[in-house]
Every structure is written in structure tokens, then in C-alpha cells.
Amino acid sequence: MPEPVVIGRDVWKLYGTGDTEITALRAINIEISRGEMLAIMGPSGCGKTTLLNCFSGLDEINRGQIWLEGVDLHSMTDRAKSEYRARRVGFVFQAYNLLPVLSATENVEMPLLIGGLPGREARERARAMLTELGLGDRLDRRPSELSGGQQQRVSLARALVGHPAIVWADEPTGNLDEGDSRQVTALLRHLNKTYEQTIVVVTHDATVASECDRTLHMRDGQFVS
């Protein structure tokens, strides 16, 4: 049995106070193994993205504990979380969230630079990753010069270039047409298999979920299956 990369115990996340209080996550318990590709599905507002944000260290929880690679997330300072994300976590978002003023290569090399890799090495690795994802002829294009599918592939490259412990993907195919969607899903699976990359995909898309090793369903802030 592979070691767990992520462990969550009795995780609660509340928004608002008093009458306006909303429980976004309710007593979440989860373990995600290294090399696993996990899909989290559920209706809008069920807490999928909140879970992603809390377990990736982007957001705070109200109760419970989360361990990432054995380290208690709650014990980390904001700075330590930032450093951890820089080295060990990758993100893919529905809206790509590429920096519009940077080229594809520059976007991809950014996490490497943040992680402290020298500029030349970062650039070589970024180019290699983009080439591997089929964007070898788009290295110096800016996001506005790329199609949606190409942008999402750049986003994937950015998430994976640093070989993080885990990649969190929030609706990675939500903005893509069917063809691009299939291509991105296949890429995710390919990278998962090739690099034994742990990937957690939050999605509405059953096709994406079907490519994953395991699927968890959420409703009202908790897992239902």
C-alpha cells in the first residue's frame, strides 16, 4: 500500500457567522495515496473547491487536521505554506489563471524560479515540459495567442514542471470543448502514470472522473460515497 501524501481528519470549514454561517466542509476524513489519481465530484456548492483550497494550503480550516507528506498544515506559517506550495504543490484551474504578460515558457518556469531554481535550468525544464505536452512550437507565445486547450496545457505544464508531491486540479476541463477536454484528461492520466504523480481532480465531468483511480462524491460539505 503506497504511503498517503494527504491525510485529513475531521476537517471543518465554516464561512460567515451567526445566521449567515455556512458549513462548507463537514467532518471530512480522507487519505490520498502517492501516485493516486483521485476525482472529487458533486453538485455546485457542495464544497469541492473549498476542499481543494483547504487541503492545498490556500485556505484555513476551522477544525480538524491536515497532514501533507506527514507535515501538519495547521502548524505552518503563511510563509512556510507558500514555500511548501512552491516546492511540493501544483495547481490547475478551470480559467487557467495564466499570467497574461508572460509567455508560455515564462509561465511554466515561474514555480521553478519561486522554488529557487537557477534561471537557465528553469527555462530548460519549462521548455522541455511544454514540448512534452505538445507545445514545442508555442514556447514564446503569450496566453492571448493560444487556444483554450493550449492554455490549459500550459497550465498543466506549470503545475507539473516542478514534480510536486500533489497536483490539485479544479475543473481543469470546465472551459474546454469536448476535444480539448479529452486531450487534457488524457494528458493528466499520462502524466499520472508516467511520473506516478498524485493528482486530485475536482470536476463535474464524468468522463474525467472515469479516467481516475478513485472517485469521491460530495454533498453538503461531506463525502457521500
Add this chain to the structure above:
Amino acid sequence: MATADTVVVGLLLVLLVVAVVALILGLRHRLAFRIGIRNVYRARGRTILLVLGLLVATTIVSGSLVVGNTIDQLEVHYTVLGVGYNDEAVGNQSPSGAWTPFPYAVYTDVATATVGDSSIAGMAPEIVSSVSVFDRTTGIPQTNLNLIGVNGNQSSQLGEFVTDGGAPLAGPAPGEVILDDLAASELNASAGDPVFLYGAGAIAIPSAVQAVVQDNIRGAFPTGGVGNFGSVFVDLSLAQHLENMSGAINFLSVTNVGDQANRLALAPQVSATLNATIALISAARGLSVDQVLVGALATANSAANSIETLFLVLGLFSIVAGAMLIVGIFVLLAEERKGEMGVLRAIGLKARELVYSYFFEGLAYSAGSALAGTVLGVGVGYALTYAFSILFPQPGLPSSAILNSFTVTFETLLAAYVIGFLLTLVTVVAASWRASRLNIVRAIRDIPEPPPTVRTYTFLAYLGAASLVLGAVLYATTFSGTSDASYPILGGTFAIVGLALIASRFVRNRIVFSAAGAALLVWAGYGHLHSVLLGSAHGGGIFIIFTEGIVMVAGALLLFAFNASSFADALLRLAGGRSQNAPVARIALSYPSRRSSRTTISLAIFALVIFVLVAIAATGATVNGSLSSTLQEQSGGYTFVSYSATPIPNLPGLVANNSTVAPYFSSVVPLDYGGIYVNVSGFSGNPYSDSIYSGPATEPLSSNFYATNQFTYTGTADGMDAAQANAKLATGSDVAVVDQSYAPVTNNLGTGSSSGVHPKLNPGDTMLLTNPVNGHRATVTVIGIMTQSLVSGVFVSPSTAAALGISEEKVFFLTLAPGVSATAAARVAKAAFFPYGLVVLNIADLLATAVASTEGVIGLLQIFVGLGLAVGIAAMGIVAIRAVVERRREIGMIRANGFTRRMVLQAFFLEYSFVTLVGIAIGTALGLLIVWNVTQGSAAASAGVTVFTVPWLNLAVILAASYGLSMLAIAEPSLRAAALPPAQAVRPTE
């Protein structure tokens, strides 16, 4: 008043037209009206921010106008005080400034003839001259004081003196003197002090100080003397005794009825009456009537207008910057609303309706911001007046009087409001029109605009062709002649821009517009090119600085905008080695260098303001530096220049034989002096009244002007050096040298052509000299133009002076002996030759006073122009606030990727530091360049401004303040960006 009323009516009409147009449009396009007005109300915080940004331009306009009003008021106030009740003067003033005596009976005849004239309040026969006074109590002598002899009873009908204690005083008592504050201060005198008076006879006449009166009403009668050391009032008989004018007067002062406005209005009528009257009096032959009040007010208004123009022109940079800020704000606003504009268009709103909705919204902002800006401008005007009163009070111009002159007129407020309102509205409408031309799908889906199509470039090429033709025509019709040099410079600019637009159809933008930017920089920034292409006859004055400044800044910005990425990449390579800084630097430099349109607006604003601030600072430093460094040129190697009221024959001998004075001076050089009429071919103001000097023929070498002076020349005939010119001047009977004021203006950055103000000529030209006293004439060839302008006039040989009948030794150059005090030497010489009314002026002190005066004006201008910094700072703040909103997801993404809060903060500060520092660098470099250009022209040489000086300390303060304030402006949004919770920030919607 009629003109002011016309302006008011015109401005009100403009407002009315805008209001009517707005009303009609509002009624016809009610939906657009509702959308526009709701946009104003829906986000009040943003509305306040917008109004704050928009009001800056109006504030500057309003501030300029208020400063103009105040200076106007100050000038008029002191002119009226100076003139007193002397509305018209009857007399005959010689070219040297002295008033020619005429019989007292003329006064009696004129008074009799005008008895019953309801326009004339009173008339006083006077003697106006200069006098020396020795205060026997304090032991202090003072020469060259204004002497006004007027009977007490006649004085009272012209107004009362007011003592320092505030008590009214009828007039000078027989045999006594009244001193004004300035004269009393020079003598350290008090009421009751016994004094000796020295008039034309140079004989001591005992008297006593009756009272010390305020420096008003009676102080500034025209005596033609050097400097104003104050006034001495005596009764008429004592003045006649002092000036050897028994039974005569030399000045008839007439006062009109009523207040100042009435007196002014009556001046032509009274003047006509007086002219008609004196024409009938044979003894009054040669006398004329001078409308003193009218002339003085015209001079004062002209001076005030010059200062107002200076403020407005320098303020123009800030106004342009303010207009760019308005454009920037509305571009940001349009980008922010792009999505909703797309939706509005999608559901059927016409593009025109969208423009109207912006128009109504802009109308509300414009009306509000113009009002706020006008009021704020009044505050700024007061602050400047206050600063002026604190920094530059002078004798006779106390702080309280400056503050009391603070004036705001209704016309000013209205003009500032209408200008600010229209400026804002026009800019808003233009920006709205541009913003409304959107692609609906791209707007809704927030898809970036594609690059311009070939069709766009074809259109631009046609536009470029039109610009090229316009520029060529403008240049061809104005490149030579006497027009404002701004026109050919603008012609060239249009041509360059036109060529670039045409070329952009065929060649890559970066190449074309980089070349255009470089061409504009060279065209506006390489002064020598203008001298070669445009010739020497252009004018334009300070407006050229504005034209060139705008063109140069535009050129530099084009160069930057199309090469910003390369520049940023070069900087990144520098930072690349340090892994900690690399990602921060990458983010920070990529935004401004790759979103160059927005960056260019911020840069333009900053560069323009810094340009003018630096140009003013460098001008001040250069003028001061030149004044200091040209002491040798101005002084000719002498320490003092000295004038006497009465001739002092053989002053060198008198000094040598006076054991008290002799040790203080190593040489004394006398000059014969007189007034002269100068006729120069082609000068419209012939004959020009000036001074003439020559060294007495018989002086020994040590006192010989031609042998001892070390004056330099900016031009000589036949390539002579200074020694050769001096030698020729000493012996030639038909030659002359002139001071620098005769030098022609040969650079288009100068103050204009030579016509009308002062005759201009070149070495080798001839001039006709006429002695106004005896009518003797001499035609001389100018063999040299001196660098100095301190002693202005024509220097001739002894033989030419003799032919013209100039023989009074009244001007002297003195050289200080080694190791003695200049102050003590001046005091000793003045005391020793006091009866002659000797004035001793230290040349270094005169230059130092000029330096201090320049610094004062420069300081005030800097404070005013510094207001423009508010525009730059507001621009930075607004852009930063917008950036936080706009880049929310991007900030979230980099936080998700591992950026700490500190790194986000660093990235923001570095980004805005980059923009600010590039703007500062462009503005500073070009500001220094334009001043350096000026120092290279012969106009600057004419003014003795040849030593380019960089005001390092002043620059450091300007640049540090600019940078520091910008960083303060972006601190809050930057902190907000750093504090954005990443989980919220990465979401598509807030």
C-alpha cells in the same frame, strides 16, 4: 471692464450651450442618461476617487489664474502707491533721466487756466531730483536719495503723509525734511536728527528730520537715479536752494478727481486739457504731459501678464499630464466595464447610446471635479501667495502686503471652472467614444483584442499622409521669418509622425515607431539643428520650451513603449542570477513592459512633470552659475562701479591725495558720461535713448579705461581680440563698442527678434549718435560687442566724446586694494565724496543679488509646477488600485505557486518603482537636455548664460520626493494585493 464682462458672458454662454445640449440629449436618450447617472451613484468610493483624479487639471488652471490675479493686484497696488496722487506730470525729462527746470510761473498759469475744471482735484509745483543726506546723529551718509520738493500746503491737497505711528502729516515744514521708511533705514535716522543736505551745488545745507513717514503714496517719483534708496521730502524753497533753481520748478504733479478707477478714466481728458493749456503758455515750451498713472498701470499689467504667462505655460505641462490622467482613468473604467458594456450591446443598446451613457456620466464627473478643482485651485493660489510672502518679502514689500494682495475674481473662478469642465468633458467623451467601439463577443467573454488588421494600418497610412502634408506645409511656410519657432518645430513633428504612420503599413511597428521616437528626440532635442534649418529670426520665447518638451517626451515614450520588453529583459538578466529576486523581478517588470499602453500613460504623466521641474531647477542653477562664473566678464576686472550726481573731475587724483581713502583702492578709472540718442538702421524704435561713456583723454595709464579694462567681447569686427579692440577704441574717432544688450538674438530659443525693444547690431555695423543736449552728431562703426551688460550703453573714444560734447566725469570703475574690506572701502569712498552724491556699487554684490532674486523666482515656480506631481502620484495610485482588482486571479495564482505575501508586495513596489524611475529618468534627462541646449545658443550667450550647471542637490530633492510620494500612493493597494487570501483570489469571481 467691458472686456472682463465679455469674457464672463462668453464663458457663461459656453456653460449654457453645454447644459442645453446635455438636456436635449438627456431627453432624447433617457436610457443612456439613466445608465450614466446610475454609474455615478452605484460605487461612491470609486466616484470620489475619479473626481479626485479628474480635478487635478482644473486645480492647476485655477491656481495659475489665481496667482495671476494676485500678482496683478500686487503690481497694481504698488504701482498706485508708487505713483501716489501723481496722475499726470508736466515736465521735460532728459535722456539721462533728469528733469529740466522751468519757471514757477508756468504752474501759476496752468493752475489759473484750469481753475474750475471738475476733473482736476489738485496740482502741485515740485522739484524732483536726487540728493545726498548726512545724518549728523548717526554719522551715516546716503547718496542718491530721491528729492521731492513740494510745499506743505500744496502737498496736502494731493493727499497726506502718514507717519510710522499712523498719524497724518500735512507736508514738509519749511527748512525741514521728511524721510520715508526706506531713506530713514539707509540713514538709520529718526525724527529730530540734524542732517546735512547736499544738492546740485554740493554744498552742505543744514536741516533736521521733521518726521519719518510710511513708504507709500509719495515714494517713487522718477528721478533717473541708480537704485532706490528712498525719498526725501522738503518744502519747495529748500529744494530750489538745494538745486540752484531759484524761482523755478522742474515737475508739475496733477491729480484727477475721484477714486483710482475715476482717476484712470479721466487721464486722457485731463491730459488733453493740460496739453491745450501749456500750448498757450510760452514759458512752457518744451514741456509735455505724461500720463503717469496710465503708463505705470500699463507697465504693471504687462509685468503681471508676463508672470501669469510664465506660470500658465509651465503649468501647461501639468495640465497636459492632468488630461492624460483623465484619459487613463476612463480607459481603466472602460476596461473594467467591458463585460457589462458587451452585455448592454448584446441586448440591443446601440454603440451611440453607450457613448451617450458615458457622456452623461462624464458630465457629472466633469461638473463635480471642475467645481472641486476650482475651489482647490484657490487654496493652492493662497498657499503659493503665502509661500511667496514668507520666502521673498522685500523692503517696501512686506509679507502682510503680499498676503493682502491675494485676489480671486469671479471671472477667474468662472474661467477656471469652464476650462476645467470642458477639458475634462472633452477628454471623457473622446475616451468614451474609443471605449464604446468594442466587439460584443470579445467584450462579454473577456477575450483580448486581436492585433490591428491591415485595414487599420491602411487607414493609419492615409492619416499619416495627411499629417505629413500638414507638417510639410507648416514647416515650409514658417521655417524662416519672424514667426514663433514652435510652428516649424511642430511642422517637422507632424511630418515625422506622418511618415511613421505610413511606414507602419509596410514595416514592423517596433522598427517604425522606434525610429520615429528617435527622430522626434533628435528633431526637438538637438538645438543646433534648429539653428541650421530654421535660421535666426524666429521668436516664441517660453512657448518653444513647451513645444519642444512635449515633442521630446513623446519621442522618448515612443522609444520606450516599443522597446520596453527588451529593456525589461536586460534588467531581468541582471537580476536573473539571484534566484530569490528572479520571480519577483519577472512579474514586476513584465506588467509595465508588456502592457505598454497603460504604462505609457503613467510614464508620460510622470515624465512631463519631472521634465518641467528639472528644467526649471536646471535653468535656475545655470543662470546662477553663469552669473557667478561671469563675474570677471561683467566686472572687467574692477571691484566697484560708481556713479556721482555731480561730476568729479580727476577722481583718481583726489583719491590718491586722500590718505583715508587711498589705501582702499589700487586703481580708480574715470569715464566721461552722458545721455545719447542712438539710431540703428532697421530699428523701429529709433532714436533709442541710452548712455555714452569714454575715458578722459588725459588719464595716466593706471587710470586709463582703455588700458586697464579686462572686459571680454562676444563679437568683434575683423577678428580683433579684446586688446586690439580696446586699442582701436582708445584712438579711433569713428568707432564704438557696445554692451551685450545690443547683441543680436541668433537662436530660436531666445526671446524673439530685435524689433521694438532694443536695437540689435553686429560688429561692423554703424550707428548714429546724437547728443540730445547740444544736437552734436557722430556716426561710428561698432567694432565690438562686450560680454558685460552691467554698464549698459555705448563706449567711444575720447575724440568721439569730445565731438559729441560729452565731458562730465560721472562714472567710475574702482579696484579694491589687496587685503581690505570691500564694504569698508565703499563706505569710506561714499563718505569722502559724499557731496558729489557718489554711489559705490560692489559688482559682486550686484551679481549676488541677481542670483538671490533668480533663486526666489525659481523656487516659487518649482512649488507651483510641483503641483503637477500630484497628477503623477494620483496616476500611480489609481493604476495600482485598478491593478489589484484586475489581477486578482493572477495574484492568487502566484500565491498558489508559492509567492509569499512579502514577494507580492515586493513585486508591486518593484513594478511601480520601475515605472516611476523610468518616468523620472526620461523627464530628468530631457529637462537637462533642453536647458543645455539653451546654454549653447547665442541668445543665452547674449544673456551671459553660458555655463550649464546641474543642480544636483535640488535634483536629488525633486527626484526623492517624486519617487517617495509615488511609493506612498501605491503602498495601500500593494498591501491590499499582498493580503489577498489566495483561495479567494484564484476564483473567477469575487
